Amino acid sequence: MPLKKPTSLPERDTLRMALPSKGRMAEDTLQLLRDCQLNVVKPNPRQYVAGISQLPELEVWFQRATDVVRKLAYGDVDLGIVGADMVAEIGAGDPDLVVVHDGLRFGQCHLALGVPNTGRFAGVESLDDLRARFDRAEAPLRVVTGYHNVAQRFFEANGFRHVALLSADGALEAAPAMGFADIILDLVSSGVTLRENNLREIEGGRVMSSQGVLVANRRALLQRPRLLEIVHELLERLDAHLSANEFYSLVANMRGESEAQVAELLLSSELLGGLQGPTISPVITRGPDGRGAVQHGFYAAQVCVPKKQLYPAIKEIRKLGGSGVLTLPIMYIFDDEPRRWHSLLETLNLAPADVPVQ
Ligand SMILES: Nc1ncnc2c1ncn2[C@@H]1O[C@H](COP(=O)(O)OP(=O)(O)OP(=O)(O)O)[C@@H](O)[C@H]1O
Ligand SMILES: O=P(O)(O)OC[C@H]1O[C@H](OP(=O)(O)OP(=O)(O)O)[C@H](O)[C@@H]1O
Ligand SMILES: [Mg+2]
DSSP states (O other): OOOOOOSSOOOOSSEEEEEEOSSHHHHHHHHHHHHTTOOEEOSSTTOOEEEETTSTTEEEEEEOHHHHHHHHHHTSSSEEEEEHHHHHHHSTTOTTEEEEESOOSSSOEEEEEEEESSGGGTTOOBHHHHHHHHOBTTBOEEEEESOHHHHHHHHHHTTOOOEEEEOOSSOGGGHHHHTSOSEEEEEESSSHHHHHTTEEOOBTOEEEEEOEEEEEEHHHHHHSTTHHHHHHHHHHHHHHHHHHTTEEEEEEEEEOSSHHHHHHHHHTSSTTSTTTSOEEEEEEEEOTTSSEEEEEEEEEEEEEEEGGGHHHHHHHHHHTTEEEEEEEEOOOOOOSSOHHHHHHHHHTTOOGGGSOOO
């Protein structure tokens, strides 16, 4: 019989965060935290508890992805990092789970139906086709998946009435060829596994997209002293790193009559407006007397551009008379207050004044 969820939080003095112990998310989670200057120190590889020196009151527990969500739901851990797919499957509709950060930009994949290219399913192009031809009481559609809860909701929402959900612990893509199932519902990222197994996605067959998310236990957020402060710090560090990762900082020499005129030139371009407009500085060179002298008609301009727009931005700078463009990575962008912090406070019905954070 399943254990009923306790009505009060387990008593303990420490705060706990669960991270995936193995699989694809494990190393990327640790790397993300390292990128935020948070080093998880694991005394030895077989040990399941670790610490982060910058957050001494937080214990880190390594758990299988499914257990990260279960333990969050029960309040045995207060925070966790896991794929959104796992939250949907294991924690669906649980009011105790609060997604604090919904886009950690790793573990990107989506859950989708995989339908055989050959045989009875060869002509099925869309979910509507699939329902019209294979949702039959006399021969239910056999779907193998590790995501029974997600699958059940998806098929119900899409009007299927005769689906048999089957289980397997891995290599689901082999099941249709083996004759064990008709189609699969599994994670896809590059699509190679589907393709190599003679399966394909169909129109309307995408179930949900997923990436790493930071999740918390709602009651822990409200009742455990210091947890909200730690969450605030995590959100600040994560967003500072994740948003910096999207941009390059460019420094270029620009010809112009004045700072204002150079600024105007740059602002005339959509690409070069920067995050908050460009920064323009005079260029100082050594004069004949050995002292610094302002070089007239020359300015250094600094702008941030999206990484994907790097080359168009450089062409634009040249078009505006710029030269010598230095391209620098940005480590962190600490903005005023993370947008997700405000959303979290709203979710918890708290006012900013209730949570004094530095
Ligand atoms: N191909 C993929 N590309 C990107 N992310 C993925 C991919 N497969 C899985 N993930 C993400 O990683 C999480 C963990 O999956 P993974 O397959 O590494 O572990 P697992 O299947 O839970 O455990 P095990 O290694 O024991 O099978 C998934 O819940 C999902 O969020
Ligand atoms: O679209 P692709 O890039 O090919 O990735 C999809 C595959 O990745 C996952 O399996 P994984 O490699 O984690 O193996 P597993 O079944 O042992 O978990 C998933 O279950 C798919 O089989
Ligand atoms: Mg897997």
